[in-house]
């Protein structure tokens with residue numbers, strides 16, 4: 001065997017990691033083997049690479065990796081560094097030179113591949129695809145930014161990682177794997193791609209806001225918005241084919257396939273077979289890059305479907321032909337209404353769209369998770385009428401003013417249920433979980449008292465609030481009173 005080693009001469013070999021904690025050296029060795037498998041070649045490194053855990057707040061040496069012209073020479077960890085940090089720092093043996101965002105982003109992408117191969121031993125960095133809160137501009141990101149604006153650091157690492165995934169998607173493997181890749185080379189390669197490349201370049205040139213927007217996956221189909229635009233799909237419309245490689249006929253029908261937002265609240269079954277109250281559904285979701293498909297289960301049409309919390313994206317698929325819109329559950333922007341007994345919830349739809357268009361009643365800022373008001377309609381005599389289903393979080397910004405209410409009441413055109421929905425939503429947005437007030441407001445808003453048999457609150461409660469509205473001098477006055485006090 002000796003002669004073959006001699007023939008190969010100085011061919012790179014895996015380094016030997018040494019560490020005070022034996023587990024660090026073992027994990028680094030596993031990370032190295034996984035990274036080599038991911039990349040298909042060895043990175044330069046010293047034959048012996050020490051791993052140091054520095055004490056507490058000791059300033060020197062800096063946590064990170066060190067390299068010289070012979071490659072990776074040392075890894076410095078803090079006392080809290082975990083397996084994922086080891087995977088990331090080992091990955092820097094492959095990516096060490098060049099602009100910071102290109103180096104860090106590709107090291108993270110490699111560490112992610114390492115984490116996948118190591119099957120949980122090295123951990124993973126979860127990416128839910130949401131736009132990062134704060135970040136520095138990738139094209140100018142430097143160590144200095146981290147010191148001056150520490151709050152942007154984590155977001156910028158995530159942006160850099162996502163940008164590395166964009167490069168993996170559009171550039172040749174050779175180029176993506178080249179240590180020392182610089183912005184000029186990236187720019188030329190993008191230019192050579194024509195229109196899709198120009199889309200990506202425009203995002204880079206657009207600064208940090210354009211990068212935050214383009215390097216996010218708001219529709220949850222797993223493809224970053226800038227790549228969707230480059231590839232001609234809609235960045236705001238979930239595409240089952242992108243997400244799951246779904247090719248079954250009907251998979252794109254909005255009644256058969258619906259994304260489940262990662263808000264852990266649940267989503268309506270979109271469609272049901274005509275004339276039934278149950279739907280055969282399955283869920284599909286992605287955890288750590290793997291697609292999971294559940295078995296088909298029958299579910300009541302008014303129940304919500306959830307996917308596991310850790311899923312990065314998911315969808316419901318309704319199995320069956322001749323689907324109609326689910327009459328028991330309505331999932332509108334910002335409002336979820338479901339009814340165990342009463343079909344015909346689509347009557348709420350014009351109220352919601354009309355209200356948001358004209359008056360902004362449902363103009364809820366969609367922060368994470370989107371704050372939503374739940375309105376649940378039950379058969380009498382259940383005393384449970386309104387459930388605030390947004391986990392106790394109140395919407396951070398809701399533009400509902402007394403004038404809005406006045407305008408709504410003045411129209412006198414809302415269908416009864418719509419007015420109930422508006423009233424309940426309004427009191428919830430005001431921070432008052434008072435079903436009786438919601439219905440009393442609804443009755444006050446509409447001139448037509450042809451009440452629907454559904455009651456959203458106990459009648460005595462409604463009457464109590466009706467008396468308060470009267471003694472306050474009207475609904476607007478009462479709302480002002482309640483807001484003040």
Ligand SMILES: [Ca+2]
Nearest residue numbers: 217219221223
């Ligand atoms: Ca997307």
Ligand SMILES: [Ca+2]
Nearest residue numbers: 234235237239
């Ligand atoms: Ca899409």
